[in-house]
Amino acid sequence: MPGYLTSSAIESCLVWLNNSYPALTQLIVLPENSVEHSVIRALRIRSAGGGDRNGVLLVGGTHARELINPDLLAGLALKLCWAYTNGAGLTFGGKSWSATDVKLAVDGLDIFIAPNINPDGRDWVQSPTGYQWWRKNRSHNPGGSRGTDLNRNYDFLWQWIIGQTSATPTDDTYHGTAPFSEPETRNVRWLLDTYPNIACFVDVHSYSELVLFPWGDDDNQSSDATQNFQNPAWDGLRGTPGTGYGEYIPAADATNFANRGVKVRDAIAAVRGRTYVVEQSFDLYGTSGGSSDYTYSRYYRGTGARKVWGYVIETNHLGPGNDWQYGFQPPYADALAVMDEIQSGLIQFMLTCVCVVREVGVAQLSAEALDELRRFRDVEMVRRRRGKRWAALLEAHGDEVLSLLAANKRLWGEAEAVVAEAADIVLRREERDAPKIEKALVARIDRVVTQLDKRASPELRKALVALRRDLRSVAGKTAREAIR
Amino acid sequence: MPDETPRRFFVTITADDPAKLREVGRFGLDLFSHRTEESKTEIAGLVTLEDVGTLVESGYRVLVHETDRPRRTHEYVTFDEWRGERLAELERQQKRS
Numbered sequence: 090m091p092g093y094l095t096s097s098a099i100e101s102c103l104v105w106l107n108n109s110y111p112a113l114t115q116l117i118v119l120p121e122n123s124v125e126h127s128v129i130r131a132l133r134i135r136s137a138g139g140g141d142r143n144g145v146l147l148v149g150g151t152h153a154r155e156l157i158n159p160d161l162l163a164g165l166a167l168k169l170c171w172a173y174t175n176g177a178g179l180t181f182g183g184k185s186w187s188a189t190d191v192k193l194a195v196d197g198l199d200i201f202i203a204p205n206i207n208p209d210g211r212d213w214v215q216s217p218t219g220y221q222w223w224r225k226n227r228s229h230n231p232g233g234s235r236g237t238d239l240n241r242n243y244d245f246l247w248q249w250i251i252g253q254t255s256a257t258p259t260d261d262t263y264h265g266t267a268p269f270s271e272p273e274t275r276n277v278r279w280l281l282d283t284y285p286n287i288a289c290f291v292d293v294h295s296y297s298e299l300v301l302f303p304w305g306d307d308d309n310q311s312s313d314a315t316q317n318f319q320n321p322a323w324d325g326l327r328g329t330p331g332t333g334y335g336e337y338i339p340a341a342d343a344t345n346f347a348n349r350g351v352k353v354r355d356a357i358a359a360v361r362g363r364t365y366v367v368e369q370s371f372d373l374y375g376t377s378g379g380s381s382d383y384t385y386s387r388y389y390r391g392t393g394a395r396k397v398w399g400y401v402i403e404t405n406h407l408g409p410g411n412d413w414q415y416g417f418q419p420p421y422a423d424a425l426a427v428m429d430e431i432q433s434g435l436i437q438f439m440l441t442c443v444c445v446v447r448e449v450g451v452a453q454l455s456a457e458a459l460d461e462l463r464r465f466r467d468v469e470m471v472r473r474r475r476g477k478r479w480a481a482l483l484e485a486h487g488d489e490v491l492s493l494l495a496a497n498k499r500l501w502g503e504a505e506a507v508v509a510e511a512a513d514i515v516l517r518r519e520e521r522d523a524p525k526i527e528k529a530l531v532a533r534i535d536r537v538v539t540q541l542d543k544r545a546s547p548e549l550r551k552a553l554v555a556l557r558r559d560l561r562s563v564a565g566k567t568a569r570e571a572i573r
Numbered sequence: 574m575p576d577e578t579p580r581r582f583f584v585t586i587t588a589d590d591p592a593k594l595r596e597v598g599r600f601g602l603d604l605f606s607h608r609t610e611e612s613k614t615e616i617a618g619l620v621t622l623e624d625v626g627t628l629v630e631s632g633y634r635v636l637v638h639e640t641d642r643p644r645r646t647h648e649y650v651t652f653d654e655w656r657g658e659r660l661a662e663l664e665r666q667q668k669r670s
Contacts, residue, residue: 092648094655101652164659171663180666215649222581222619222641224603255601261619262601297606330592373606374598374616411638413583413617416605421648 092421093156094163095215096127096208102163103132103204110170112137113195120279121272123209124228129276131203132166136173136196141456141463144199144287145442146280147435151239151273151380153210153223155295156418157404161428162204162293165435169195179436181429184359186436189495194436197443197491201280201287206273207239222417226273228265230258237265240292241376243278243383244268246318251306251328252375264378274380281384281397289442290399291435292380296416297373297403298365300353300434302346303336303385305370306377309343310335318386328375336371341481342396348485349398349441356437360430363406370401398442404431440488448491449501450508458516465515469572475559476572482556486549493541500540507533518568526571528564535560579621585636586616586628597633600624 094102107116115133122128135142147165149158172179173195178187194200205211209227213219225236241247241254241264248268255262269275281287303309306318306327316323317337326332338346350367358364370381384399405427408415419427446466447459454462470476483490494501507530514524535557542553563571586604588594597616598604604618619641620628628635 092650094652095649098650098652098655102656105652105656160655167656167659168663171660175667177663177667178670179663180670252595253598253601253604257601260601261603330596374595374604376598411585413605413619413638421650 094160096205096211099159099163099205100128100130102167103130106132106166106170110174113170113173119276121276123207123272124226125209127208129206129208129273131201131280134166134169134195134200134202135198141459142198142286142447143289143442143444144201144284145289145439146201146203146287147291147293148203148206148277148380149293150205150207150211151292152294153207153214153225154221154417156214157295157424157427158293159205159211160424161404161431162202164428165432166202168432169200181433182360184356184433186433190436190440190492193443193448193491193495194439197448198439199284199286200439201284203277203280206276224261225263226271228271230263231266232258234259236263237271238262239271239273240380241265241378242269242271242274243378243380245379245382245386246306246327246377249325249327249377251377254377268378277380281387285395288395288397289438290381290384290397291438292401293431294401294403296405296407298363298406299373299403300350300365300367301370301373301381301401301403302350303370303382303399304338305379305382306375307334307336308371309338309369311338311340311343313337317389319389341477345484346398349438350400352441353434353438357430357434360433361426363430402431402434440491443487443491445483445487445490446508449494449504450512453505453509454512458512461516462512469569473572478555478559479572482552486552489546489549490541493544497540500537503533504537507537515568523567525565525567526563531560531564581619581621581641582625583638583641584618584620584625585638586618587634588632593632597628600627
C-alpha cells in the first residue's frame with residue numbers, strides 16, 4: 090500500500106484534473122507563492138451555465154503534519170469530476186450518493202477546493218531531514234525560529250491571544266506578526282474576496298473526530314447582541330471564565346450551524362459507523378485568529394460580505410493503545426477509510442449549501458431575477474416573522490427538498506411553475522399596484538407541499554406543517570405583507 | 574529532528590476541574606483535545622520536558638507517553654500511481670452498481 094501524496098503530486102493532481110475535465114474545472118493559481126516560493130493552486134469545479142450559484146470553499150493542509158486531508162480533498166475533486174462526467178453516483182462504505190446528488194452539487198454550486206494551502210509545511214514533514222510533527226508554515230520569525238500557526242493568523246480578534254494561541258514565535262500556536270501576515274492565509278482571504286458567492290467553508294484538520302462551528306473565542310450566547318467581537322468594551326476579557334462575556338450569535342444561526350453539523354455527522358457515520366461530535370469550537374478550546382471564525386465574522390463587519398457558514402472538521406481518531414501518531418498520520422490503508430467518511434460528509438455539506446430556489450428557478454428566471462430574490466431573502470425576509478421562518482426552512486431543509494424534487498420529474502415541474510409565479514410577485518413588490526398572492530397559487534404550493542410531505546423526514550414534515558399553517562393566511566396579500 | 578525544535582513528548586494533561594483544563598491553552602502549547610472511550614475529554618499534547626515542568630508546577634497532572642521520534646517510515650506515492658488506484662476503484666464501484 091503506497092503512502093501519502095507529496096505537495097508536488099497534489100499539484101500534479103489539480104493540473105491533471107483541469108486538463109482532463111476542462112469544461113468542468115478551472116485551475117486557480119493563488120496570488121501569492123508560499124514562503125519558500127511554491128506555487129499554490131485551487132480548483133473550481135462547476136458545470137457550465139448560471140453564474141449566480143452559491144460557492145463552497147474547502148481548504149486542507151493548514152497544519153502540515155495532518156497528512157490525510159490534502160489527499161482527501163484531492164481525492165474528492167477527482168471523484169466529483171469523474172462521477173459527474175460519467176453520470177455515476179459515489180459509494181463510500183455504507184453510504185451512497187446518487188448520480189442525481191452529484192449533479193445537484195456540481196450544477197448547483199461553485200466548488201472551490203484548495204487541498205494543500207501550506208505546501209512548505211508538508212514538504213518539511215515529509216522530508217527525511219525535516220520534522221514529522223511540524224504544524225506551522227515555514228516563515229522566518231523574529232529571533233530566528235520558523236513558522237506561524239496559520240489557523241491563528243486570520244483577522245478575528247487576532248491581537249487578543251485567546252486560549253490556545255501564542256505571541257511567542259517559537260510556540261506551535263504562534264499567531265504571526267500581524268493578522269494575515271502569512272501568504273498562505275492571504276491566499277484564503279483572496280479566494281473569499283474574489284469569489285463573493287462563497288457561502289460555505291470547511292477547513293479540514295486532524296484529529297479528534299469533531300465537526301466544529303463558531304465561535305472559538307468564548308461561549309456562544311444569543312441574548313445580548315452587544316457582547317460581540319467588535320465591541321471594544323469587552324476587549325481583553327473574551328475567552329476568560331468569570332467575565333460574564335459570551336460571544337453573540339443569532340439563535341437562528343446557532344441552530345443552523347448545529348443542524349448542518351448534524352447532517353454532516355450523520356453522513357460520516359453512515360460510511361463505517363464512526364460518530365463525530367458536533368460542537369462549538371470553544372468547547373474544544375479557546376482560540377483567536379481561526380479560519381472558521383474569520384469566514385463567519387466577515388458578514389458582521391459591514392462590508393457587504395455574504396454570510397459564510399464556516400466549519401472546521403477534525404478528521405480521524407487516536408490509534409489503538411492511545412497512538413497519537415496514528416491520529417495525524419495513520420497508515421495509508423486506514424487513511425483511505427477516513428477519507429471515505431469525510432468525503433461523504435463533505436458531499437452532504439455541499440448539498441446543504443445549494444440554494445433550492447435558484448436550482449428550481451434557474452431554467453426560467455434570469456440571473457438578475459435570481460439576484461433580486463436573494464436580496465429579498467437576505468434583506469427583507471430575515472427581518473420579518475414569517476419571512477424569517479420560511480428562510481430558515483429553506484436553509485435547514487433545502488438539501489432534502491431538492492433531493493425529493495429531483496427524484497420526481499413531475500413534482501419538479503410543478504415546483505418550477507410555483508417558483509416562477511411567486512418570483513413574479515416578489516420582483517414586482519415595489520410597484521404601485523404590487524401583485525397579490527392568488528388563492529390558486531396557494532393551492533398549487535399546497536399541492537407541492539403535500540407531495541413533499543409524503544416522503545419527508547420527520548424534521549422536514551414538522552417544518553412543512555408550520556408552512557402550511559402560514560399558507561392559510563397569505564392569499565390576497567402582497568409579497569411584503571405575506572412575510573410579516 | 575529540526576535544529577530549532579527540542580525533543581518533544583506526547584503527553585496527556587488532566588485536571589480535577591474542567592475549567593482549569595480548558596485554561597491549559599494559555600501556555601501556548603501544541604495541544605489536541607480528544608475523547609476517551611469513556612467519553613471523557615482529555616487534552617493531549619506534544620510538548621518539551623520544560624513544558625511538562627511548567628504544567629506540573631501549575632497544578633496539572635501530566636502523563637508522558639512517548640517521544641516524538643517517528644515510529645514508522647512513510648512511503649510516498651507518485652500522482653500517476655495514486656490516480657490509477659483511485660480510478661480503478663471508481664470503475665470497480667461502477668461495475669458493481
